[in-house]
Amino acid sequence: MKALVYHGPGQKSWDIVADPKPTEPTDIVVQIDTTTICGTDLHILKGDVPTVEPGRVLGHEAVGTVVATGSAVTSLAAGDRVIVPAITSCGRCAYCKRGMPSHCQATGGIGWVFGHLIDGTQAEYTRVPFAETSVHKVPDGLTDEQVLFLTDILPTGYEVGVRNGRVKPGDVVVVVGAGPVGLAAIQTARLAGAANVIAVDLADSRLEHATRFGADHTVNSGSGDVDKQIGALTDDGADVAIEAVGIPATFDMCTRVVRPGGVIANIGVHGAPTTLHLEDLWIKNVTITTGLVDGTTVPMLLRLVQSGKIAGELFGTHEFGLADILSAYDTFAEAGKNNALKVVIKR
Numbered sequence: 001m002k003a004l005v006y007h008g009p010g011q012k013s014w015d016i017v018a019d020p021k022p023t024e025p026t027d028i029v030v031q032i033d034t035t036t037i038c039g040t041d042l043h044i045l046k047g048d049v050p051t052v053e054p055g056r057v058l059g060h061e062a063v064g065t066v067v068a069t070g071s072a073v074t075s076l077a078a079g080d081r082v083i084v085p086a087i088t089s090c091g092r093c094a095y096c097k098r099g100m101p102s103h104c105q106a107t108g109g110i111g112w113v114f115g116h117l118i119d120g121t122q123a124e125y126t127r128v129p130f131a132e133t134s135v136h137k138v139p140d141g142l143t144d145e146q147v148l149f150l151t152d153i154l155p156t157g158y159e160v161g162v163r164n165g166r167v168k169p170g171d172v173v174v175v176v177g178a179g180p181v182g183l184a185a186i187q188t189a190r191l192a193g194a195a196n197v198i199a200v201d202l203a204d205s206r207l208e209h210a211t212r213f214g215a216d217h218t219v220n221s222g223s224g225d226v227d228k229q230i231g232a233l234t235d236d237g238a239d240v241a242i243e244a245v246g247i248p249a250t251f252d253m254c255t256r257v258v259r260p261g262g263v264i265a266n267i268g269v270h271g272a273p274t275t276l277h278l279e280d281l282w283i284k285n286v287t288i289t290t291g292l293v294d295g296t297t298v299p300m301l302l303r304l305v306q307s308g309k310i311a312g313e314l315f316g317t318h319e320f321g322l323a324d325i326l327s328a329y330d331t332f333a334e335a336g337k338n339n340a341l342k343v344v345i346k347r
């Protein structure tokens with residue numbers, strides 16, 4: 001089969017590799033119908049994730065069709081359409097039993113294994129371990145585009161942003177960073193009952209997307225005193241400040257704009273240390289949360305997609321054939337220039 005293979009920092013190619021087969025009784029093999037590229041894939045290609053070894057097939061988000069099942073698989077069969085999520089769950093280890101498959105111990109101590117510790121989804125086929133406790137069947141009538149982003153960005157925005165941030169009806173929520181995950185937080189904050197969602201970003205094009213995803217107000221962080229602008233839109237600060245960038249300046253901004261007793265929910269992937277200003281925060285009664293997505297809310301989010309409450313397909317701005325995946329990478333790597341959110345890659 002053909003697959004997108006990582007060959008070390010800065011190097012990738014669309015190669016012929018061996019066809020995957022079920023190797024464990026709990027495995028399935030899925031033919032990839034639709035996949036996408038994540039910011040994490042770009043980090044891997046920069047060499048930021050040394051646990052990814054050269055030769056690895058990248059990708060951790062897909063919708064596909066089951067083509068083979070291991071001997072222990074009873075609830076999935078060839079022909080079933082499934083969502084293959086970023087997080088694999090064995091369903092048996094202590095972390096899976098705590099509802100935290102993000103730290104599943106069965107597959108290398110972390111739930112994110114596709115395109116990381118095992119071959120991923122940017123390929124014609126992929127082997128899915130612990131299939132019955134990991135994948136979700138796609139309900140009839142839903143398109144791949146509607147459910148593709150349930151694999152990662154929607155549960156990440158919801159679980160790590162909105163749920164960890166304890167967003168409740170009537171809250172004022174500031175979301176710093178209007179990339180795909182920030183937009184997922186904006187979209188799901190509305191469902192949690194936020195009265196007022198304020199999106200902050202440096203790019204006007206992203207702020208336009210934020211409005212499309214349900215933000216009530218937008219603030220361009222390059223336009224002067226952001227704290228003051230956010231202050232003018234809130235009574236005494238945000239009830240919840242969601243960080244969806246991953247750099248010190250934006251985390252810091254969240255700690256300044258949150259009200260006393262509020263929550264700062266970090267989603268951003270940080271590559272550098274950040275100074276925590278406890279000299280200001282110790283008296284503010286704030287809560288700071290972090291996290292990697294578990295994906296345990298995917299069935300709930302899937303029902304909201306099914307009922308039309310979440311427009312999952314809004315994230316897909318560009319479409320490519322699987323054989324053109326290198327062009328898809330070029331477009332996604334220059335997302336700002338191309339006004340791209342997520343690329344949809346179909347076989």
Ligand SMILES: [Zn+2]
Binds near residue numbers: 060152153
């Ligand atoms: Zn991802």
Ligand SMILES: [Zn+2]
Binds near residue numbers: 090092101106
């Ligand atoms: Zn587990």
